[in-house]
Amino acid sequence: MNDLNKDHDLSNESLLDLTDDERMTLIVERIEAKFLDYDGYDFTRRQLLALNIFFELSQELRGRDMFYAVCMAIPQALFGLESTMYILEDEETFSLAACSTGKCDKETTMPWSEFMNERLTIRGDEMHIPIRGNPEYNDMLSFEPPHNVLGSFVMRPCTGMPGHARLFLEKYVNRVGYQLHHRIIRARNREHIAFIKSMVQDIGHNVIVPNMYYKLYFNRLKRKIEGLHLTTSAILAKVNEGATTELVEEGNRLAEIAGGIEAQYQEIYSHYESNSMFLETLLRRRHFEEGRYVIEKRDVNLATSVVAPVIERFRHRFQEHEISLVLTGECTENKVIRLVLDRGLISQVLDNLLSNALKYTEPVADGQDGEEKCVTYGWKVLADFFGPGKPGIRIWVTSSGAPLELKDPLDVFKPGFRAGNVAHKAGTGRGLYFVRQVVELHGGRVFYKHTEEGNEFSFVLPFEQA
Template identity: 25%
Template sequence: MKTKRNKSISFVTICVFHFFLFSFVLLLLYMLTNYSINKRLENAFPSIDSLLEYQDDLMHDAYYQIPIHKYQDCDFIIYDEKGNDLYSTSKNIRNQLSSNDLMLIHGYDADTFYSLSIGFDQIEQKKRYYISFYQYGEDASLSLLDDCVLDENYQIIDGNLFSDRSYLTKQELNLIQGRFDSERDIEKYEYVSVNDEKRILVFISPHINENSYERVLNEANQLWLFAVPLIFLMIIVQSYFFSRRVKNSMKQLDESIVSYQSGNIVDADEKKMPLEFKRTLDKFSDLRDHLEEAKKQKDQLYKEKQQLIVDISHDLKTPLTVIQGYAKAFIDGKIDKKDTDKYMNAIMNKAQLATDLLNTLFEYVQMEHPGYQANLEEGDLGEFIKAFLAKKYSEIEDKEFVLNVEIEDKKIMTLFDKKLMTRLLDNLLSNALRYNPRGTAIDVSLTELEKEMILIVADDGVGIPQEIVHKVFEPFVTGSVARTSGSGSGLGLSIVKKIVELHHGHIELLSGNKTSYATEIRITLSK
């Protein structure tokens, strides 16, 4: 019995949903924290690029709309092409800079720049300042345009770089180096406003060094102190809801299985039970049905075995009774001397029949043991079958049967147990000889393929009734059911099937419209 099939979510979908939800929230939290840290670093160490984000305001002379306050310790001042200051964020900056200083300030995208180096005059034993003026060519080559030398008091003592001046100030030297003062840098950017008027933007920002960067970075990373607890809180919340969902799903499954034990079926709440769990219930129900069916089959098999014991007991009782009667007649002296040989032969035949029945039963039971193994040895299977058929030929001819053999004249090497293979061939031929009339043709063929061999034993005799074809290889299906003579123990073909399985092969019976023969046994063996 199975649960009702309604639409419900899959357990895998539940797991995937919670996984992606957790991953998304975790990623979102990480991105927000990282974004906040980067923004803090960016605002702590702004460059002129930060101010150029407001290019539109600059071109429209809307300087008051630029939020310079969010950039710590930063200022800017705007000059026109005549050197007049149009706007400044700090009065002190305006007082400390003049239009004459603009030529010394490094341009943001300029192809010329100053370079300052400090040296020592070995002859005069005095400090010297060397200023060079370079220009980048179109091919990115660097060329020196001019230079000059300053003494320790910033007096120009050599060079034509500043030919109209005799000295530079300390502040001018700082501007050449890109420094506004000891703590801040300076840079300029030239552009044209929407009114085609030239503008010069001078931007002053904090100087970046290792200590200042490390200090700001440590302050920014403190945001993780707030993010980590949030991550742990999110993990706890997510784990709680996920475990609750799983427990509710398992609860439905558990209640349904427990109800099976009592023989009652409790309908699960399909809205709470994932699809896979309902399938598990279906499989559990199917398993119970199969167990019931297996129990019935086991009972039937037990009855068949009991019947076999009765049949074998009867078959053994008949020859043993004859033996006992003839033996008693000999003891009582009731047998004429002229009939002695006849009765002795009868005793011998009945004893042989009883022995054969016991040997067959013992052989089948032995092969059914889990520890039984075939003694596989490499040999020419084709030559082996030919030799066996040669030994059986006189018996086949005496019973007026026709034997047709199709085995190629080449070596067909494989691993097989010679004793078991002899038993297999003997059982198949004995069945054909026992249950078919005289004149029946028996065909034996062995075909070698790339990875396997096909052994066929077939005849054009009376065939097998269709009602038992499907169970002819089962044990205890006797000849009285399968054929017409009423002889046999019902274990011959079962032993054949077991021998094929011990050789890792496959056996099947073909009859009716599946073959051109009345009966065809097809055996497939791995090479």
């Protein structure tokens, strides 16, 4: 088995399941095997030093051109060989990347051929060695490299080169391939980051700013509705002075329509406010710049600023599914609980929990020979939860139904996880992972347990106050 296959074995996904002791034992065994391999290669001291120098210089010098120069300098220093490097730019075309001589008269592009292929090939006094990448990271490239080949390293003159020197150059080019692979990935990551930064600016210009104009439109609509109410009142006053029964009924119908329009306006405006807050919170520029969720804490009233708006967004949907939505008796919406948190992100945490409850709530016996579907929610201050003098605020959503099939209660908060007994329902397994991320960014903790009421999802945040 060659070095590349051995390295591939080490990175196999199944190795992720090893214990720490098993992992350490395996690595030690591979190190011992590497010692035996190098003893078998019988490389000279100068060749071994050349490998070390290549690694040091490839880490030390920045830029693709400098890297190519380092790659070609080793064969030149050891064997007096001139080099040309070709890199695969797509599945079919090798492009000239660099030459060791100042004046390069080689073809700028070459196709796959009998000498540009996945095998070491001799053509005249030239030796073509395929530059192989790390197959574990091929999915991070812009295309799947055929035969795991990233390019071709061409060296000359190789006429009469002993097999021992050829073996060294093969092993050397293998190492060049792995270094090149990582450099390509890093370059793509930099391009990706640059694109994200540009996209964030576009989001601000093309999404967030236009969305703000809806507020203006809503204000205009509100004034129109107020005018409709005034006109309706004036008409009703005239009608009540002595109109026919039929005209009175029409007047009352007009008042009912005006009231319905205002109710619809209030519902739509409420959704607009929530969606705008979620949009601006999720697309916050700092998330993209720092590569993680960035919390922006503010002093808020938990009941009125966080819980109530989210509950109102769901109330009608729960009614449509015949699910009772109940605030637990120990909580009161009139009690003011002020604390410091990121209102947008925590609102989305609660939104995720209620969305799951809407999806997974199941009917249970109501104690009166019938069935009911019920979701309860609430909050409670927990003294000293995070240590002496460090209280927490616990928020929960409980939905009726059978317990989830879990080995560990926290499994449900892992990315992509779906409990076996609910996997048949649509879902990505990302919602509760988002919940965990946001809560832990606040310094809090997430929980799941099955109670008499059903499946309870909860989180505890530090009770910080301004």
